[in-house]
Every structure is written in C-alpha cells, then in structure tokens.
Amino acid sequence: MGPVPEYTLRQLAYLVAVAEAGTVAGAAASLHISPSALSDALAEIDRAFGTPLTVRRRARGVSLTSAGHRVVERARGLLIDARELVDDLRGAPGELVGPLTIGCYPTLAPVVLPPLLHDFGGAHPRVDLQVREATHDQLEGRLESGEVDVAFVYDTLVPGHPRRETLYALPAHVLVSAADPLAAADTVRLEELVDRDLILLDAPPSSAHTLALFATRGLTPHIRHRVTSYEAVRTLVGRGLGYGILVQRVANPASYEGYPVVTKEISPTVEPVGIDVIWSATHEPPERVTALIAFARTIDWGAVGR
C-alpha cells in the first residue's frame, strides 16, 4: 500500500463545491457550513497538495489555479466512486442500491420515462430513481458533475458526446385527422402536402428537422400555425385544422379532446431520427447505471405507437 493521502474526501467535496459555486459564500450555503469553516478547509487542502488550488480575490470570488483545475477534474469521479463504496455495502451481494438520476429531453419524457421508472424501478426497488427533464444546454456539464447519471436525447441534440448508444431510430411521420382523405392512403408523399396547411411543432430540433425534410425535395410547406407543444399539434390536427409532422409516436390514437388522429408513413422513406442514451465521458458509470442502460436496450422502443 502506498502513502495515505493527507487530504480528506470532505475537503475534496468542498473544493468541488467552491469550483461550482464560484464564491466561498455560495459554496458554504450549498454545503450548509459556515464560510469560515470552508475557508479553513481550502487552506488545509492547499497544504495537503503542497500547492495553492484556489485563489481568492476580493469581490471577485474564488477561482481555481491550474493545479486546482486538474484536481477538480478528477475529484468528481473520485467522489462518485467513494459514494459507490457505501452504496455497494448497503445492498445484498448483487443487489443494485443507490441514487440514479435520469436526464431526459422534455418531449421524450412521456415515452421514455414510464418503462424506466415502472419496469426497471420495479425490478430494483433499492435504486432511488430521480428524473431531471432538461434541454440540451441544461444537460451540459451535468453528466460530468454526476448530477445526472444518464440522459435520453435526440441524436442531433448532443452530437459531439463520446459516450452514447442509439436505442432506436424513427422516421418522421405525417399526422392527419381521421376524417382527412389522406387517412385512407397507404403512405403520403411530401409533394401531396405542400399546398395544405401545416401545423408546425416549432420547438428545437423539431422545426428545423421538418423544414429540412421538405427542403431536401425542393419544397416549402405552407405553415398555417406554429405551436410549441407536441399535444397542441395533435389537438389542432384532430380538429382538422391541418396536418402535422412528428417523430415521436404514441399509442393513444386520440387527442386530449378525444378526436382521433392517424399516423401515416412518408414515401419515399425519410432519414430516421435517432434517440440515444448518453453517459459520462470522464468517469465509469456504477453498476446500477450500466444496468439501466442495458435494460433500456432490451425495450422494443420502435413498437411504441405502431
């Protein structure tokens, strides 16, 4: 065994908290300790590492030295692993125990969360599943800080992320009211839609995706209404006010008002949109996280709403 580290896990956690809060006062408040106790801990950890990790500037908060940056970068993974040791002991051998926070792009939540929370959660009752619905910019950094363990996103949303697996991919479909003549067609061509009224789901990445489908065929759709929610598209289509272009499919064939809507495939086939699970690139996920990812891979997501 090598030398015993002279710093404590508590000091390390304090350093990470200061790095995240940017001020001693903010970090102390989030840790529920006094600012002076936190200042003492910062001085101690500098001594333990033999070099200053933080610089305090009057009225400008705390910044990390380059050594501090290097320590914080690795400290998060170390702290996550340290918590794992405790969680492991709390469970019977082979039992999954501990917190697991699922990040989810908001429009995917009604499709992705039920099997994860109900089926995986039911099979592993000692895993404390929490949910954070988050947009792309809110997800940045949360996987590395351990705030979120896995996230479910459209593949276009976090394109550079290195740790990812595509769970399923769905082509966009056309949504029409049950009374629409197109409801009886086998498939629908975008050329048939171009002069009709489009109810556009005007939220990223949906709007850009829909317009690109038409643009690649040299077409410009006639946008009648722009709405920002998935269900607003379904209710307006159900009322016969236009057609919709959506990716996500749901089993319930009726809108909130009870009017039926019909899903039609597009011909010729359009490029499918991938739904990915992503996880931390800087620390190995604990066993319960890899188990959730493995579980997510077993679900026949593509069958939802077919």
Add this chain to the structure above:
Amino acid sequence: MGPVPEYTLRQLAYLVAVAEAGTVAGAAASLHISPSALSDALAEIDRAFGTPLTVRRRARGVSLTSAGHRVVERARGLLIDARELVDDLRGAPGELVGPLTIGCYPTLAPVVLPPLLHDFGGAHPRVDLQVREATHDQLEGRLESGEVDVAFVYDTLVPGHPRRETLYALPAHVLVSAADPLAAADTVRLEELVDRDLILLDAPPSSAHTLALFATRGLTPHIRHRVTSYEAVRTLVGRGLGYGILVQRVANPASYEGYPVVTKEISPTVEPVGIDVIWSATHEPPERVTALIAFARTIDWGAVGR
C-alpha cells in the same frame, strides 16, 4: 376639420421601431431601410413635433426624450387603428377581416386553441388567426405593441393586468390510475394522499399551487418524481407510479401509452384557479378582437374533460 398633422404614419412607425430596437442600425434592419433614411426620418419627425423626440449618443444607441416617450406611448395605438382602416375596407360590411394574434400560456394551448381556431376561425375565414405560445415574461409588452391581440393565461400569471376577464375557474383535482383504490372513492382528502407518492408537475405556476394546497392544511406531500410536462404526469400516473395534482382537465381518459387515468375531486373543496383572457390596456381592440373575446365567453370551458 382641424389642422393636418405635419408628420406621416411612416415617420411614426419608424419612431416606434427605433424605440423598440434601441439603435438606428437595429431598427433600420427590422424595417428593411438604410440607417441614413431612418436618421433623416427621425430628424423630420422632430421638426414636425417642434421638439426632439430622440437623443442619439455615440456608441450608446438611441434613447427617447420625455416628449418622445409620450409620443411612442400613443403612437402604437394610432398605428394599430390606422391599419384597421385598411382592414375594414377589405371586408364586406359587417365582415371581420384582418390579422389576429392569439397569445397563449403553453400548458393551456391544447385546451384553449382548438375551439378558437376551429370554431371562431371557421366562422370568420377572413380573420387571419395566428398563435404565439408565450410564457408570462414573454407576454409583457407584446399586448401593448400589438404583437399579440389577446392572451389566455392563468389568473395568477399576469396579476396586475387591467384589461381581463375570467373565462372559467377550475379547482385542482387529483389524478390516479384506474387500478388505484382511490379511483372508486367519491372524493379524495389531501390527508389521504400525504404519505403516498406524488408525481409533481414542476412548472410555474403549477408546483407552487400544488404545494400551497397541502401547506394550507398543514401538510407536506411526499414528492416521488418531479416532471415538467403535463403529459409526463399523466403517463407516470397511468403506470401507477403515484398520484398527480392537476388543474387543467382533458376529455381523453388515457395517457399517451393508452393507460386510463381517473380524475377525482378534492374534499373539502379547494380554491379554483381562474383562466383569464387579457388584452391591451392602452388601445381599444378592433372589432374582430372583441368578437373573439365575446366568442370565448360563450364556450362552456368548465365542461371540458368532465
């Protein structure tokens, strides 16, 4: 007839655009004219009013003088009325014609928009109905600038707005899965729920409202999952993962996955939440807007989802 004004409607529109953009360059771009043409118009309108309406400061953009503020305040209504004259002429006598933009708080959209767009829009085909889903902060100023003609909001969201009418008011209800023992009860007491798992709709103003319902009875609910969308609550409740507290009611008794959910009234009765229509406080709405407001009052909103 009094004296003919020495300024033009175009100059007035340019002044308003400058007031909104804050810079000559920004306003010129939004008007698709050159900055120098805009500068000339600003000088001309100063001459016409006999006093400077704007002050240009190098690198600090354009600001309004106090006279300029007074002119801009009334100019918006004047410009809207001026556009009305044209719209009036375009229609047959008594026919409603022209643009009408409906603002809508996003979670109300699937309930509020269908009757307005389908029934009112169908009865008045020459009214060009547009929709802007907007949160409270995005609505501020848009009614006065004429960007939005009417908006549908929760009464707690824009509390100080002077021109408003409450269309309907609904008390919060409890949502449980069809398999839940509470589904068979006549009503549900909050005390019966407090130890069960709550799926919290964690979006303003819903979360504060739900927690206040419990707090006024000295209770703190057990929050199992926080989700930010209405349908995520319904799907998780449909899977039996907890109960929900929602205000908005929908006719469709099944979640997106097809699982039925059941609405239960709360006993003793809780304070209803009002859904209001609001409109401009500084200019009189044109006839098509007052017609839409009158139409909205005729709808039996409270019957939706009962």
